[in-house]
Amino acid sequence: MSGVAIVGIGMHRFGRTEGVSGRAQAVHAARRALDDAGLRFSDMQFGFGGSHSAGDADTLVSELGLTGLPFINVANGCATGGSALIAADAAIRSGTHDLGIVIGFDKHPRGAFDTDPADHGIGSWYGETGMMVTTQFFGMKIQRYLHDHGIKPDVLAEVSAKAFRNGARNPMAWRRKEMAAAEIAAAPMISHPLTQYMYCSPAEGAVALVLCRAEDAHHYTDRPVYLAAATFRSRRYGSFEVFSPWLALDRADSPTVEASAAAFAAAGIAPSAVDVAQIQDTESGAELMHMAETGLCAHGEQEELILSGATAIEGRLPINTDGGCLANGEPIGASGLRQVHENVLQLRGDAGEHQVPGNPQVGFTHVYGAPGISACTVLTREEPS
Amino acid sequence: MDPSLLTDTAEGPALLGSRCSDCGAHTFPRQGGCPRCTGADMQDVPLARTGTLWSFTTQGFRPKPPYTGTEAHEPYAVGYVELPGQLLVESRLTEADPDRLEIGMPVELALVPFRDVPDDADGPVHTFAFVRSTP
């Protein structure tokens, strides 16, 4: 079995780019990733990619080159990028291919995502009566979490304030203006206890990664980053997920818990060894919950970590160093790969103004989304043994 | 409201769910298969009319379609209500002020109007909700 390395990264800036289609942003990201690895699309032996609402990834070959490669579309909601990465990892690790590309992109209209209860197997009454609203789910989930762990809601504004501080230091971020926690807390309430600036917005953007067999990595770059693990899990009976007209009395862990544990186990690396983490922050409460669900800290420990600055870029557990979803918005198909892109920058030491000090060696990424899925990666500077 | 969601009991209207004959798990609304034990022997069962508030939030803006509530947005709250021995059901709450909602408070089922009444309709369109119960 071969190890897997990331040897090229490319991104189209997140946010809103009027007049540039999601597909064009994907092509831009792909060309940047190929250039970064010193390769051409004709060198790619496979492609995996997807978007939620910007078209089929396999049609990108009409622009990138009709080389006959197997290009497989991936459609897995928020885990689209993570799933594409897992497929690439398996293709290389199994020996099927040596070198290929993954692409995640999206372009969503303004405002909340449209949702049809029928797509989720739920009766029309659920939407008609005003319960099919994702922001409500996040409000109820964090409300219960804060109650269970005795955490004061004030910390939620601090999470957003950190995201915007990091975004201000990241030239690729969408929201680059700092905002005080007091202003975030005083903003219009969307779903109690979460205000307007505690939620990310649907957005646009694209990310591409070129991956190869670990032993070949130095042919393409002098600073490869190794994909030590890539995992994906779906929900168990009793987990608390969006669009649930009912929940079981039995409580089960979120799929995040299993996906993270599996990633750390596969990598042979403990969560305590993580130097930089990108975790799903659809809203500020999600970052707080995911800090513990991923194993990066204990439940209830988050308040002290956040308020003490431990999760800031210069802290001991830097989280969402590029500003996360809160500062970058969420193009569903691209979001998971953005996290990997950011960790590769960090492990290469190329993150510029938002670089984590101290030569980080281990990066972790985590996405979570509907209908109860999570995908994680562990990335390392050193080739895993 | 969708009549398949409700049933009549001696105490008044109740939500209609399913109970798995094999493992006792409940669902709402009714469904044919058990998500807990994967069995397929589900029986109709009225859900408890009283419970406790498990979590809650508010809706600060008028949702997009398919929402059909009143045109002029009236903020409302939603929550999960723990029905003992059965399940947690998601529902609108009659109290919209988060400062007057608390996890663990006792609540009971009510049918409330939630939609503007078309001129040709017989009366207001109702949906289910939970209201703080007075001991």
Ligand SMILES: [Zn+2]
């Ligand atoms: Zn059962």
